[in-house]
Amino acid sequence: MNIITFCEIDDSLFNDDHKVEHFHSGVSEKADIIILNIDSIFEFEENKSEVCKVKSVSVAVIDDEEDYDAFKNFGIDAWILNSDLSEINGLLNLLEKRFLV
Numbered sequence: 001m002n003i004i005t006f007c008e009i010d011d012s013l014f015n016d017d018h019k020v021e022h023f024h025s026g027v028s029e030k031a032d033i034i035i036l037n038i039d040s041i042f043e044f045e046e047n048k049s050e051v052c053k054v055k056s057v058s059v060a061v062i063d064d065e066e067d068y069d070a071f072k073n074f075g076i077d078a079w080i081l082n083s084d085l086s087e088i089n090g091l092l093n094l095l096e097k098r099f100l101v
Contacts (some may be wrong), residue, residue, distance in 0.1 A: 001096055004031035004051050006040035007061060015089050027051055032100055033092060037061045037082075038070055045074070057095045061085065 003020045004027055014020050021027045023043075030053045036044045037060065044058070060076045062068050068079060077099065080091055 001032045001092070001100070002029050002053075003033045003035060003092075005035045006044045007035065007037040009035060009061070009085065009088075013085055013088055014092075018089075018092065023047070023051065030056075032056055033095065034058045035061060038063070038067045041071065041074060055100060057099045059088075059091065059095070 001018050003014065003018050004023055005020065006023045008022075009020075011020050019029075021029075021031075031051055032053055032055075034044060034048070034052060034056060036058065041060075057077045058075075059078045059080060060067070060071045061082050062071065062079050063082050071079065078091060078095055080088060
């Protein structure tokens, strides 16, 4: 599964079956899953047609309830708290089964 991040996330958090690229480093393939945060939402919106597959899922990394409120009008598919990032593979597996298969 191809993942493109629009924010800094430690690559070691992801299982080996995920190919992770950072938007700012350049991307070689369109993404199945996009990961962004509150600081990168507008950059994602401006570039999503270039980096996302037709069938893709967006995940927002949030710090608190205020971030959730800011994201809810952007059509984000899933949210994860920054403090729960160690659990991201479980979320990615669920999203893949539910939306991408």
